[in-house]
Amino acid sequence: MQSITSARLCNQFRSMCRFPGRNRSQIVRYFSDDDSQKNKEAEVKVKKDTPIEEKSEQKASAALKLSNLLQAIIQDDLTMKSEKENLKLSTAKNKKGSFKKVVTAAEYQLGKEMADAIVGVSKELEGDKEQIKADLIDKVASMKAPVAEHILEAPVKEQDAAPKEPVNFSDLIGGMTVEKIAKARPQVKTDTQYSRAGRVRGNIKDKVDDEPILSSRRRRFAPDEPSVRAGLEESVPLGIFSDPASLRKAEPLLPIWEQMHQRDLQLAVMYPPSNIYEEMISWTNQGKLWKFPIDNEQGWEREQNVPFSEHIFLDKHLQDWCPKKGPVRHFMELVCIGLSKNPHFTVEEKKEHILGYKNYFAGKSQLLKELGAV
């Protein structure tokens, strides 16, 4: 493994903290100073001695383009990282009772350089320094040793003439305290809280919106601003409907729904009567009360325009077909008298009756001739 500088370590730790999902190979690669290893992905070996020269040329150009693209990506990545390092990003504040891990002795086997790096990083980053230190130690320790072993087994350099410091990091861990996990103690409940009413109150508290009703209602009913502002006349029409005016005349699919909707609209405008006079007016309009001057035929809309003479004088319907004398004539005259005295039939119905008799007698004409009635 190559040498590791503390500054580089700082940078790499920062990136590691940000992206805890990095795998070991990636982390190893980031630790390395070797540029060739980094640009390994970028190198594409161009094939030589191809049978067709044009193909080889194309491939070469394509490969070149690819390599350029990849290099650009990596450059961007690197520049982004450097930019990120300059940014002062806010970290999450530790909540009350957050878990603080006890740093074990095994994790002390890290080495002076690592310790220095950890201290440097914790100083630069904002937030709880002890916590950061603990996190970093945890991270490095979890990587299991190749770094630690290497550091421990490395030949002593000119710089590190003195023997390595002992295991305890008094300055590193001096400030840390092992806090107990804050247990959420159950609140002492009174009798009322234990009771059903108390529980219901608790449930209501959780669910009820504490904001004032007016503002919440306003929020609910206020129309949301459109995210996309579209003009009605701007774009070209699709041309699906050739005659849009005819669409309005189409029958509704839910006729009763439409009726109810119309009724709702009417009721929205109408108000209940404020006094008895208004009530009686509304009844009169509905037809529940007599209108003045009194008309005996109020409500009879069937035969408004038919004069009474048409009801009484029905002989004209017998003119065409009925014989002038005989039992048939006698019978038909009786029928006409009866119909003229009947107020329940309409004129059309009376005519139909007389026609019915005409058809019946027309069917029995032979029998009548035999009998001599005609």
Place this chain on the structure above:
Amino acid sequence: MNNMLKNTLKLIPSTLGICSNIMFQQLRTRWVDCRMIRDFKRRKCVVEYADERLRLRTILKNKVLPVAIREDARAMIMELPRNSHPYRTTYRCALTSRPRGNVKPFRMSRIVWRDLADHNRLSGVQRAMW
């Protein structure tokens, strides 16, 4: 309450053979029972043949026309369908389909009539006291 029962019934698998669509509310359609439906069909038939029947009846019952024609009319009226006879209809209660004991102007059985009258649902009906 009904919803709870319905929801519990939904949990019962249909493989057990238990019907999960048991009605827990009163089924209210236009017809109370089959007798009411049959009565309605007869009434429809009566309306259909009413005019024809009226004319034939008048020819039958008069004494002016010759007897032969009257006999012929009688034969014709017998050929008409049975359900066109108006006396095959019954004045059933509209709410309970009770054939007997009906208050005709209200088209209700006396029991239903009494119930509604006591709850002030019938216009102009009052407890008799004199």
